[in-house]
Amino acid sequence: MKLILLGTLLFSLISCSGGRNSTGYSLINDMMYSITGEAFSENQLFEDGQTMQPPVAGTVPRGKMPHPMGEDGQPLVLDNPYEMNDYKWKRAELLFNRTCASCHGVDGQAGGKVVTEGGFPAPPKFKSRSFKYSKKDKKPAGHIFNVITFGIGNMPTHAQQLYAEDRWYVSEYVRERLMVRGKK
Numbered sequence: 683m684k685l686i687l688l689g690t691l692l693f694s695l696i697s698c699s700g701g702r703n704s705t706g707y708s709l710i711n712d713m714m715y716s717i718t719g720e721a722f723s724e725n726q727l728f729e730d731g732q733t734m735q736p737p738v739a740g741t742v743p744r745g746k747m748p749h750p751m752g753e754d755g756q757p758l759v760l761d762n763p764y765e766m767n768d769y770k771w772k773r774a775e776l777l778f779n780r781t782c783a784s785c786h787g788v789d790g791q792a793g794g795k796v797v798t799e800g801g802f803p804a805p806p807k808f809k810s811r812s813f814k815y816s817k818k819d820k821k822p823a824g825h826i827f828n829v830i831t832f833g834i835g836n837m838p839t840h841a842q843q844l845y846a847e848d849r850w851y852v853s854e855y856v857r858e859r860l861m862v863r864g865k866k
């Protein structure tokens with residue numbers, strides 16, 4: 683009996699040694715040390731030999747609605763499903779100045795530094811005739827939404843920079859505040 687007591691005492695003393703942050707002695711190591719694959723490392727477990735795998739074909743990430751496509755494989759031009767209000771106009775202006783003005787300029791006239799100093803091909807000026815719009819508009823907010831989402835010509839997609847909802851606000855902002863309104 684004394685031996686058992688002494689043994690327990692000794693064991694508890696040992697198991698606490700090493701300070702607060704020590705995990706102590708490990709007796710069964712099975713799951714203690716796992717091998718972690720770094721995102722960009724090689725990996726023999728997968729056929730393509732890399733750790734980071736693309737999402738399974740045909741799957742959709744949670745909370746993301748795929749954009750409906752037309753029969754020609756081009757994205758359909760949709761209507762803005764969101765109502766605008768003061769807050770959203772302000773937010774759209776802020777986001778435009780942050781994500782788009784570097785090329786398009788704060789006033790949409792292609793005066794951004796990426797263009798004037800960086801030498802990036804200049805985008806068209808939003809106040810030009812080709813963007814003049816009326817009620818029977820060939821370039822509604824949905825068109826701008828698709829431009830931001832999928833990119834166009836030299837402009838890459840900006841879907842990673844803005845949530846879909848914000849892309850709608852920015853589209854409305856570009857159309858209503860930066861382009862010219864024609865005869866209705």
Ligand code: HEC
Nearest residue numbers: 781782785803804805806826829830834835836837840852
């Ligand atoms: C890296 C520079 C760059 C940034 C940033 C950029 N654009 Fe563009 N954008 C361009 C260029 C260049 C074009 C002309 C594309 C072409 O026709 O080759 C263009 C074209 C456009 C057009 C005209 C499309 C048409 O109908 O011809 C719209 C609208 C537009 N951009 C909106 C935006 C909005 C909104 C943002 C911010 C979310 C943005 N752009 C960010 C470079 C940029």
